[in-house]
Each structure stands twice: as structure tokens, then as C-alpha cells.
Amino acid sequence: MTLTPPFSGHCLCGATRWRAEALPLWQGHCHCDSCRRATGAAMASYVGLDPNSVVWQGPPPVVHQSSPGTRWHRCATCGSPLAYFADRFPNEIHLHAATLDEPAAFAPEQHFHAGDRLGWLxxxxxxxxxxxxxxxxxxxxxxxxxxxxxxxxxxxxxxxxxxxxxxxxxxxxxxxxxxxxxxxxxxxxxxxxxxxxxxxxxxxxxxxxxxxxxxxxxxxxxxxxxxxxxxxxxxxxxxxxxxxxxxxxxxxxxxxxxxxxxxxxxxxxxxxxxxxx
Incomplete structure (x- = not known):
């Protein structure tokens, strides 16, 4: 199974959905401290996409700015993290791979910030x-x-x-x-x-x-x-x-x-x- 467009995902409660209509730019795991704390997980897994290829359905996501130039999209109903934006990646949206309707299709290609990974991982x-x-x-x-x-x-x-x-x-x-x-x-x-x-x-x-x-x-x-x-x-x-x-x-x-x-x-x-x- 691979991520062949269109593919889609949703939050925990299902109120907010997204659909991607293009191939991923990349797929990978991030180990930076910010991503770990934003998700409460040992690492965060992302699908990188052109923002213009993503269509949102349902209530608009709530946008939270954790630091200047960094924004997180979450479901307004259940608070599930859905996507990450950063000014330093102006042509990308990073969607959380675990929100995929078919998460088994996620095919990570590399690790990011692996030098920051937790010692027990x-x-x-x-x-x-x-x-x-x-x-x-x-x-x-x-x-x-x-x-x-x-x-x-x-x-x-x-x-x-x-x-x-x-x-x-x-x-x-x-x-x-x-x-x-x-x-x-x-x-x-x-x-x-x-x-x-x-x-x-x-x-x-x-x-x-x-x-x-x-x-x-x-x-x-x-x-x-x-x-x-x-x-x-x-x-x-x-x-x-x-x-x-x-x-x-x-x-x-x-x-x-x-x-x-x-x-x-x-x-x-x-x-x-x-x-x-």
C-alpha cells in the first residue's frame, strides 16, 4: 500500500477531515523537542505536501502559534493535532501521518533531527x-x-x-x-x-x-x-x-x-x- 492521490485523513472525533490531491513531497519522522511536546509522542510522523493540494472538510481547524513563524492546526472539537506549518517551509504543509484514513500506507523515507531523539528510542x-x-x-x-x-x-x-x-x-x-x-x-x-x-x-x-x-x-x-x-x-x-x-x-x-x-x-x-x- 502506498500514498496514491487522492488520500485522506481525519481527527479523533471525525468532525474535521482533510483530503490530499497530489503525491507527497516527502514522508518522515521528526525527533525535535518541539514536535515531541506538541504531540506528546516520542517522535512525530509527517507527510509533506503542497498546501494547495490539501482540501479541508468540516469545521475549520483551530490555528495555534507556538512560536513566531510556527503554526499548528488542530480540530476545533476534539483538539487532535492535524498539521504543522512553518514560515521557513513556505510551500509545504506537514500533515500528521497518524491521522491518515489508511495509516498503513505511510512510507517514511528518513528521520529528521535524529540527533535530538530520546535515548531510549x-x-x-x-x-x-x-x-x-x-x-x-x-x-x-x-x-x-x-x-x-x-x-x-x-x-x-x-x-x-x-x-x-x-x-x-x-x-x-x-x-x-x-x-x-x-x-x-x-x-x-x-x-x-x-x-x-x-x-x-x-x-x-x-x-x-x-x-x-x-x-x-x-x-x-x-x-x-x-x-x-x-x-x-x-x-x-x-x-x-x-x-x-x-x-x-x-x-x-x-x-x-x-x-x-x-x-x-x-x-x-x-x-x-x-x-x-
Whole structure:
């Protein structure tokens, strides 16, 4: 079951209904403190839509402004939360997924503000979430270092990961996009937009979670991000010595497109790979 327009929902008492006449812009779970307190739940699940595609039926919702630029729509009769608006998302309405007439059709694609999630809520759904400069980057650094430890002594020149520390990772989170899966962290990837591509770097999967499709989920999300950014392909590089890693990327649909050499080397040291999206 999927959310195919038209689809609809209603409040607890049924007095206020809504109908959506377009495909969702996105579907996901939010863990921010504001959404938790507004709903009284560990997280809030939303369907993002163009406001012009939503038709209200019954008594008009009561609008409550919780802070400047933030508004919540609730049923005027029973008080059920129905939708969220924010000035920073001027072309979106966020409808509460649990109000759907067919809530089983909700298909979440990612977590928002996962760094704010409650410690007792574990993410086992393999949905991606963005990791920002203020989030727990120590676990990201530990996962990357552990994943790439096998390269030590195998590649020449040595990996730049030897110079990666929390400060560098924090700068990376601010300048590019770091995405993770799992809580505790099971996989991560750094996505850096270029002029005509999205570059994948530092893709890592925990040893205990390999073979569970996490790497494929990270690549699938990278494709989603590339399309959202209007970029036609994904790119990455793999050291020439790492034949098993090259095979993994090839199984994920990447094609070798060339080779490059580090400064001071007269032979290829890395292979370039790309995948159209």
C-alpha cells in the first residue's frame, strides 16, 4: 500500500477531515523537542505536501502559534493535532501521518533531527538521517576509522583518514552532508555536491551490521539526494589496491570511469566510479 492521490485523513472525533490531491513531497519522522511536546509522542510522523493540494472538510481547524513563524492546526472539537506549518517551509504543509484514513500506507523515507531523539528510542528501520555539526560526531569518527582500518599497510600513499579528527569532521558536516543509519549508528556516508555530480565519501558500515542492506540503503538515499539537488550522477573513488571494495561498488551499480594519481606518483593510485541517477 502506498500514498496514491487522492488520500485522506481525519481527527479523533471525525468532525474535521482533510483530503490530499497530489503525491507527497516527502514522508518522515521528526525527533525535535518541539514536535515531541506538541504531540506528546516520542517522535512525530509527517507527510509533506503542497498546501494547495490539501482540501479541508468540516469545521475549520483551530490555528495555534507556538512560536513566531510556527503554526499548528488542530480540530476545533476534539483538539487532535492535524498539521504543522512553518514560515521557513513556505510551500509545504506537514500533515500528521497518524491521522491518515489508511495509516498503513505511510512510507517514511528518513528521520529528521535524529540527533535530538530520546535515548531510549532505538532506530532499527534503516532509514537515513542527517548528522549535523552539533550532533554526536564521535560515533561517526569511530565507525569510519573502524571500517577503513583494513586499508592500513595496503595502500600507497596512506589514507587521508589518518588526519581526520572531530574538528575536521565537524567542518565536513557544516560544508557537506553527513548521513547516518541506525541508532546506535550502523552506517554513514558523506555527500558532497559538485557542479554536475554528488560525491560519495567515507561510506562506512559497522562490522556487526554488514549483509543487512545498509550500504545499499545509503546509496539509494544518495541517489534521492542527487535527484533533489538536480545532479545527474553519483561519483566516488577507490584505491587501486582495494579490489574487494571495487567489487562492492560495482555490485551496487557503479561503473569504473577512469583512474587518477596522487601528487608525486607516476602510476594510478585510485579508480574513479560513477552511477547515473
Amino acid at each position: 532505538h532506530l532499527a528501520d534503516h532509514l537515513p538521517y542527517r548528522i549535523g555539526p552539533k550532533d554526536d560526531l564521535a560515533q561517526v569518527l569511530a565507525l569510519i576509522r573502524d571500517t577503513f582500518a583494513y586499508m592500513e599497510g595496503r595502500i600507497d600513499p596512506p589514507s587521508s583518514l589518518n588526519r581526520l579528527d572531530l574538528a575536521a569532521l565537524r567542518n565536513l558536516a557544516a560544508q557537506a552532508e553527513i548521513w547516518g543509519i541506525g541508532g546506535p549508528l550502523l552506517g554513514c556516508v558523506v555527500l558532497t555536491p559538485g557542479a554536475d555530480h554528488l560525491y560519495l565519501g567515507k561510506a562506512a558500515v559497522a562490522r556487526s551490521a554488514r549483509g543487512q542492506g545498509i550500504g545499499r540503503a545509503l546509496v539509494s538515499h544518495a541517489e534521492t539526494r542527487a535527484r533533489a539537488l538536480g545532479l545527474p550522477e553519483l561519483r566516488l573513488q577507490v584505491r587501486v589496491e582495494l579490489t574487494e571494495t571495487q567489487a562492492i561498488w560495482e555490485r551496487l551499480g557503479f561503473l569504473r570511469t577512469g583512474a587518477t594519481a596522487h601528487d608525486g606518483y607516476d602510476r594510478p593510485t585510485s579508480y574513479s566510479y560513477a552511477k547515473k541517477v
